[in-house]
Amino acid sequence: MDKGFENLLSARKLLKASVEKSKALGLSLDKTGPGLDEINQRLPSLEVSIRPIRAQRDALVTVGGHINRAVVPAAAVLKVFDAIHGLEKSLSDPQSDLPGYLGVLKRLQEATRFLGENCGMAIQWLADIVEYLEDHKVADKKFISGLKKALECLRELEAGEEKGHLDGGLLKVALDRLENEFRRLLTENSVPLPMSTQTLPGEQACIAPSPLPVTVIQKLQAILGRLIANNRFDRCLSIYVEVRSLNVRASLQALNLDYLEISVSEFNDVASIEGYIAQWGKHLEFAVKHLLEAEYKLCNDVFERMGMDVWKSCFADIAAQAGILAFLQFGKTVTESKKDPIKLLKLLDIFAALSKLRLDFNRLFGGAACAEIQNWTRDLIKRLIQGACEIFWELSVQVELQRHTPPPPDGSIPRVVTFITDYCNNLLGDDYKPILTQVLVIERSWKHEKFQEGILINELLNLVKSIELNVETWSRAYEDAVLSYIFSMNTHWHLYKHLKGTKIGTLLGDSWLREHERYKDDYSSLYLRESWGKLPALLSREGLILFSGGRATARDLVKKRLKSFNEAFDDMHRKQSNWVILEKDLREKTRQVIIQTIVPVYRSYMQNYGPLVEQDPSASKYAKYTAQSLEKIFNSLFQPKPVKQGSLRVRQSSGKFNNGVAEQPQTSPNVK
Numbered sequence: 001m002d003k004g005f006e007n008l009l010s011a012r013k014l015l016k017a018s019v020e021k022s023k024a025l026g027l028s029l030d031k032t033g034p035g036l037d038e039i040n041q042r043l044p045s046l047e048v049s050i051r052p053i054r055a056q057r058d059a060l061v062t063v064g065g066h067i068n069r070a071v072v073p074a075a076a077v078l079k080v081f082d083a084i085h086g087l088e089k090s091l092s093d094p095q096s097d098l099p100g101y102l103g104v105l106k107r108l109q110e111a112t113r114f115l116g117e118n119c120g121m122a123i124q125w126l127a128d129i130v131e132y133l134e135d136h137k138v139a140d141k142k143f144i145s146g147l148k149k150a151l152e153c154l155r156e157l158e159a160g161e162e163k164g165h166l167d168g169g170l171l172k173v174a175l176d177r178l179e180n181e182f183r184r185l186l187t188e189n190s191v192p193l194p195m196s197t198q199t200l201p202g203e204q205a206c207i208a209p210s211p212l213p214v215t216v217i218q219k220l221q222a223i224l225g226r227l228i229a230n231n232r233f234d235r236c237l238s239i240y241v242e243v244r245s246l247n248v249r250a251s252l253q254a255l256n257l258d259y260l261e262i263s264v265s266e267f268n269d270v271a272s273i274e275g276y277i278a279q280w281g282k283h284l285e286f287a288v289k290h291l292l293e294a295e296y297k298l299c300n301d302v303f304e305r306m307g308m309d310v311w312k313s314c315f316a317d318i319a320a321q322a323g324i325l326a327f328l329q330f331g332k333t334v335t336e337s338k339k340d341p342i343k344l345l346k347l348l349d350i351f352a353a354l355s356k357l358r359l360d361f362n363r364l365f366g367g368a369a370c371a372e373i374q375n376w377t378r379d380l381i382k383r384l385i386q387g388a389c390e391i392f393w394e395l396s397v398q399v400e401l402q403r404h405t406p407p408p409p410d411g412s413i414p415r416v417v418t419f420i421t422d423y424c425n426n427l428l429g430d431d432y433k434p435i436l437t438q439v440l441v442i443e444r445s446w447k448h449e450k451f452q453e454g455i456l457i458n459e460l461l462n463l464v465k466s467i468e469l470n471v472e473t474w475s476r477a478y479e480d481a482v483l484s485y486i487f488s489m490n491t492h493w494h495l496y497k498h499l500k501g502t503k504i505g506t507l508l509g510d511s512w513l514r515e516h517e518r519y520k521d522d523y524s525s526l527y528l529r530e531s532w533g534k535l536p537a538l539l540s541r542e543g544l545i546l547f548s549g550g551r552a553t554a555r556d557l558v559k560k561r562l563k564s565f566n567e568a569f570d571d572m573h574r575k576q577s578n579w580v581i582l583e584k585d586l587r588e589k590t591r592q593v594i595i596q597t598i599v600p601v602y603r604s605y606m607q608n609y610g611p612l613v614e615q616d617p618s619a620s621k622y623a624k625y626t627a628q629s630l631e632k633i634f635n636s637l638f639q640p641k642p643v644k645q646g647s648l649r650v651r652q653s654s655g656k657f658n659n660g661v662a663e664q665p666q667t668s669p670n671v672k
Contacts, residue, residue: 410641
């Protein structure tokens with residue numbers, strides 16, 4: 001039994017020792033695991049390292065010679081590369097020290113160029129090594145791939161390609177900073193020019209000075225020189241055009257130029273936008289003589305070393321992007337609007353504005369770079385001349401067509417009469433005659449015909465004479481003869497008054513003017529005789545001699561005659577209350593003649609015979625008016641009624657002049 005117990009103890013000790021060994025082995029394995037992982041990770045690189053050992057003996061012997069030949073040129077490349085990296089620390093801030101920055105950048109560029117020009121031998125031998133290693137499988141594929149990429153960078157550097165700049169593009173970054181400085185200098189020194197700098201009317205136009213200080217221009221030129229040397233001129237030009245065109249646009253936006261975007265469909269006729277046309281001329285002059293003139297000079301100052309073609313092309317881009325074509329488009333829109341006599345004046349206004357700027361346009365936009373602006377300008381001028389001449393030569397026809405329209409129902413002056421008289425005077429005035437003559441001369445030259453000034457004068461005289469025929473025709477068209485007298489008084493007096501002392505009146509002659517004055521007097525007499533002049537006879541005193549026993553008879557006669565007078569007066573007043581005499585002097589004179597014809601007679605009659613009916617129960621039926629009330633009624637006659645103003649429109653297809661009631665004509669050419 002003791003022997004069995006001993007065996008059991010021996011077995012226990014052995015088991016315990018085995019357990020302890022197992023624990024120790026487990027701990028050892030735990031410590032060994034990370035080491036195995038590290039070994040596993042290093043195996044690929046170890047495999048690459050020992051690959052040459054596995055290569056054939058001859059290949060290993062030969063590769064040494066290739067490497068030895070490439071070491072010297074490669075080392076030279078690395079030495080220059082280190083020098084380039086040394087320059088990086090010398091690069092300053094271009095804003096604070098532009099000359100220093102440009103100097104270091106120049107050295108950096110020269111070193112890079114030197115490196116590119118002198119790395120040919122290293123490239124040749126490195127290429128030889130790569131080819132040998134790849135053919136004989138001496139090196140790992142990843143290693144060879146890395147060598148190929150480095151070799152490609154060297155080749156790009158040798159070729160002068162920007163992407164070949166070393167170390168991720170050190171030179172590129174430096175050039176980018178210089179571009180940013182170019183933009184900053186432009187942006188911070190480009191200030192919109194206010195229109196208040198424009199010359200006042202009547203003053204001689206001045207050329208705006210360069211809007212950039214000389215020192216800034218010098219810095220821009222220095223930057224340009226360095227960037228051009230690195231093939232970045234196009235980018236500089238793009239930056240310059242962008243910044244300067246935005247500056248011009250900012251100056252123009254302050255003028256509220258929304259009207260330039262108006263389309264043909266957004267207005268019915270030129271009269272609705274004539275205010276914009278006047279602004280257009282002033283704004284265009286400001287844009288050309290001040291804004292674009294300054295940009296033209298500045299382009300020359302900044303890019304003069306690049307040659308005329310370069311800076312003129314730059315200016316052309318600025319002018320186009322700044323919106324010069326929008327001004328020309330507005331003029332084109334006006335030419336496309338409906339034909340209207342007022343439009344002729346507006347077309348001449350636009351032509352005059354362009355003619356005034358002709359020398360500026362030729363100088364600023366004369367180069368090949370501004371071909372688009374030139375084409376737009378020529379097209380606009382052609383449209384202006386054709387449109388103006390078309391309207392001018394049609395005026396007589398349009399006036400003649402009015403002859404078949406009914407005259408104004410209130411006896412007032414037809415709109416076409418007030419319009420044409422003032423219109424002819426304006427076309428012969430100092431503002432429009434030279435322009436219209438120039439337009440007609442150009443139009444005739446296109447037809448290879450010679451223009452004579454007499455043609456213009458004869459055409460305007462024919463217009464007035466055509467109006468005369470219209471007046472005669474309209475006067476005969478009234479069914480009421482008295483109303484026709486009012487109409488004739490109105491029109492003949494208007495022709496006399498508004499043409500006397502004018503250029504067209506001088507051409508027509510004094511006898512012509514006096515004839516119309518006489519017509520006015522004749523029709524005034526006819527009017528009074530055939531209307532109000534008949535009333536005094538109704539207040540006859542025959543049979544009204546008072547005597548004893550005849551009072552009742554006299555009262556009946558007075559009642560009868562007052563009743564006839566009242567009926568005739570009411571009928572005439574009702575009929576004539578809507579009639580109009582436009583000219584104030586003629587209106588007042590006609591009223592006074594009527595008053596002097598009737599009121600004294602009526603006052604005397606009522607003073608003498610009014611008492612006969614005043615105590616009658618029905619006295620108000622007969623003594624209906626007092627002398628004062630009659631005078632007040634007469635003073636209210638012929639007053640013009642407010643009417644919506646409009647313009648005369650040249651007939652298109654079946655359209656005609658509107659021959660309605662016209663307001664008193666204005667001194668402006670734009671009579672409506």
